[in-house]
Amino acid sequence: NAGVMQNPRHLVRRRGQEARLRCSPMKGHSHVYWYRQLPEEGLKFMVYLQKENIIDESGMPKERFSAEFPKEGPSILRIQQVVRGDSAAYFCASSPIEGAETEAFFGQGTRLTVV
Amino acid sequence: AQSVTQPDIHITVSEGASLELRCNYSYGATPYLFWYVQSPGQGLQLLLKYFSGDTLVQGIKGFEAEFKRSQSSFNLRKPSVHWSDAAEYFCAVGVSGGFKTIFGAGTRLFVKA
Numbered sequence: 001n002a003g004v005m006q007n008p009r010h011l012v013r014r015r016g017q018e019a020r021l022r023c024s025p026m027k028g029h030s031h032v033y034w035y036r037q038l039p040e041e042g043l044k045f046m047v048y049l050q051k052e053n054i055i056d057e058s059g060m061p062k063e064r065f066s067a068e069f070p071k072e073g074p075s076i077l078r079i080q081q082v083v084r085g086d087s088a089a090y091f092c093a094s095s096p097i098e099g100a101e102t103e104a105f106f107g108q109g110t111r112l113t114v115v
Numbered sequence: 116a117q118s119v120t121q122p123d124i125h126i127t128v129s130e131g132a133s134l135e136l137r138c139n140y141s142y143g144a145t146p147y148l149f150w151y152v153q154s155p156g157q158g159l160q161l162l163l164k165y166f167s168g169d170t171l172v173q174g175i176k177g178f179e180a181e182f183k184r185s186q187s188s189f190n191l192r193k194p195s196v197h198w199s200d201a202a203e204y205f206c207a208v209g210v211s212g213g214f215k216t217i218f219g220a221g222t223r224l225f226v227k228a
Contacts, residue, residue, distance in 0.1 A: 004158070035218075042119075042205055042218040043159075056215065091158060103149075104216065106158035 002027070004094050004107035005074075012113045013082045021077040021110045025094030032075045033104060034067060037089040049075060082114045117142045119208050119219035127225040128196050136191040136222050138206030147209035148189040149216065150180055154202045162204075165189065176200070201226045 005024040013019050025032050030051050035043040036059075046059040049069035060067065064082075069075040079086055089111045093104035118141045128134050140146055147166050151159040163174025170182040180191045189206060206219040 033216075040124075040220075042121075042220040045215045045217070048215065059215075093159075103161055103164065106151075106160070108156075108158040 004029075004092055004105050006090075006092050006107035006110050008110060009108065010111050010113070012115060014115055015083055016081050019079040019082050019086070019112055019114075021079075021090050021092075021112070022074045023077070023092030023094075023107060024074040025092075026096075026105055029094035029096050029105070031095045031097070032069050033093045033095075034075075034077050035091045035093065037091060037109070039088075043091060046077075079112075082112070084114050087112055087114045117208060117210055117217050119206050119217050121204075121206055121219035121222050123222045124220070125223050125225065127227060129227050130198050131195050134191075134193045134196045134200070134224070136204050136206075136224070138189045138191065138219060139187050140189065140206070140208045141187065142208055142210070148180075148182060149207040149209065150174065150178070150189075150191050151205045151207060151218075152176075152202050153205065153221075159205065162191070196224075196226055198226045198228070200224060 007022050032049045034046040036046055037043050047067045048056040052071050064080045066078045089109045091109045092107045095104045120139045122137050149164045150162040152162050153159045162178050163172050165172045165182045173179050178193050180189055182189050203221045203223045205221045207216045209216050
């Protein structure tokens with residue numbers, strides 16, 4: 001059973017370009033979470049999705065950022081018109097059920113560098 | 116608002132020495148508490164978790180943590196550190212009734228020979 005798969009592992013974008021980060025949850029997991037880790041900081045919650053639904057996007061910047069988790073295929077975190085401040089590691093986690101006590105399994109992250 | 120504080124940004128420990136990483140949380144109800152470890156360039160791996168019951172919980176790799184409600188703490192301990200333990204450690208609290216996990220800023224552990 002493969003773990004949470006994120007790709008690409010490293011992504012370089014010029015300012016103004018779009019970044020697409022993909023996350024395939026563990027088999028049987030229907031809950032996906034995205035976190036952002038800035039240098040020297042902990043993980044900050046961005047968004048929680050279930051299949052075809054955004055449940056909580058309270059941690060998402062209001063502009064340029066969007067996320068989806070379609071019925072088929074991976075979850076996508078999309079950043080439009082990237083800026084230097086978007087440079088960070090973006091982690092995806094998945095869990096089989098919802099709940100504060102549920103362990104989330106993390107992917108290895110996508111490190112986005114904006115030049 | 117819920118929060119997690121890890122007071123130590125960096126800690127250096129000699130190999131074979133004991134380790135304690137501090138974690139304090141702020142949350143009104145009974146928290147769900149986690150410790151994760153992140154090796155360089157990797158994702159996070161769960162070390163242990165506390166939901167209820169015995170306040171001393173055992174985890175993987177010889178780690179343990181003790182929940183102290185009166186101090187709002189959940190410190191991570193290991194009696195004898197190995198060089199392979201060098202990593203970043205994150206304390207986290209799960210919000211009851213919700214699904215967001217709030218992470219601390221992390222403590223980076225260095226192990227010297």
